[in-house]
Amino acid sequence: MKFFLSILLLLSSLAHASTTLPLSFDHAHTKFDGLLKSYTSQKDGQTWVDYVGLKARGRSDLQTYLRALSAVTPAQYQAFSADQRLAFLINAYNAFTLEWILIHHPIKSIKDTGSLLTSAWKKEFPGYKLLGSKFTLDNIEHERIRVEFKEPRIHFAVNCASIGCPSLRPRAYTGQGLQAELAEAELAFFKNPGKFFVKNKTVHLSSILDWYGEDFEKVFGSVEVYVAERAKFYGVSGDLPAQNFDIEFLDYDWKLNGK
Numbered sequence: 001m002k003f004f005l006s007i008l009l010l011l012s013s014l015a016h017a018s019t020t021l022p023l024s025f026d027h028a029h030t031k032f033d034g035l036l037k038s039y040t041s042q043k044d045g046q047t048w049v050d051y052v053g054l055k056a057r058g059r060s061d062l063q064t065y066l067r068a069l070s071a072v073t074p075a076q077y078q079a080f081s082a083d084q085r086l087a088f089l090i091n092a093y094n095a096f097t098l099e100w101i102l103i104h105h106p107i108k109s110i111k112d113t114g115s116l117l118t119s120a121w122k123k124e125f126p127g128y129k130l131l132g133s134k135f136t137l138d139n140i141e142h143e144r145i146r147v148e149f150k151e152p153r154i155h156f157a158v159n160c161a162s163i164g165c166p167s168l169r170p171r172a173y174t175g176q177g178l179q180a181e182l183a184e185a186e187l188a189f190f191k192n193p194g195k196f197f198v199k200n201k202t203v204h205l206s207s208i209l210d211w212y213g214e215d216f217e218k219v220f221g222s223v224e225v226y227v228a229e230r231a232k233f234y235g236v237s238g239d240l241p242a243q244n245f246d247i248e249f250l251d252y253d254w255k256l257n258g259k
Helices: 002-020 030-039 051-071 074-079 082-104 137-148 152-156 178-190 213-220 223-233
Strands: 040-043 046-049 196-199 202-205 246-249
Touching: 030 040, 030 051, 051 082, 082 137, 082 178, 137 152, 152 178, 152 213, 178 223, 196 223, 202 223, 213 223, 223 246
Parallel strands: 202 246
Antiparallel strands: 040 046, 196 202
């Protein structure tokens, strides 16, 4: 009898342990990576999303990925490396934005999904939690990413489903390759004439760097210093003076980045 009681206690202990052990998480974001490769295309420096195809054939996989993100607990998240945490949040923002568009599709702009009182980015996301809490897209970007990480290149990585946004990367971000992937996103921004160009010694620049200029100022001192340094590094500075140049911010194109 004692033997059987011991076995029962052991099994109970193992069962309890299995419920408290952290779940494994795929830091390669394989499911999301496959969706991006399958349902995006690139032309003239812009990434275009096949929302019709994604909704018809890929939405189940997208929702599986979103559930995997939702299953990550705050304790698990804190155990990730810094690059794994940032890749997790960038992918979460981009993936939940895709799902947000699919919920409302067909639409001409993500702004159409908001209201007079509440923008799309401030609406609570239905059916999911992130790191144990209900959330909005603004929560992810402004209350998590921009607070936790002093990394201005995230503004070339998070994508709001609009043509004016820096292009959606057609691959998932990964913890292991994050620094190279952010550099790739930054390069894509400076190579995109719809986001950056120099004419008559004036920089014409995406409004992103106007709205979030403080994030670049904290790291580089000013937007002007950042632009001059990176444009020269990437060989796209043209007739840009070394200093004392003007910046004109481009009108933002809120049309959906759908093909």
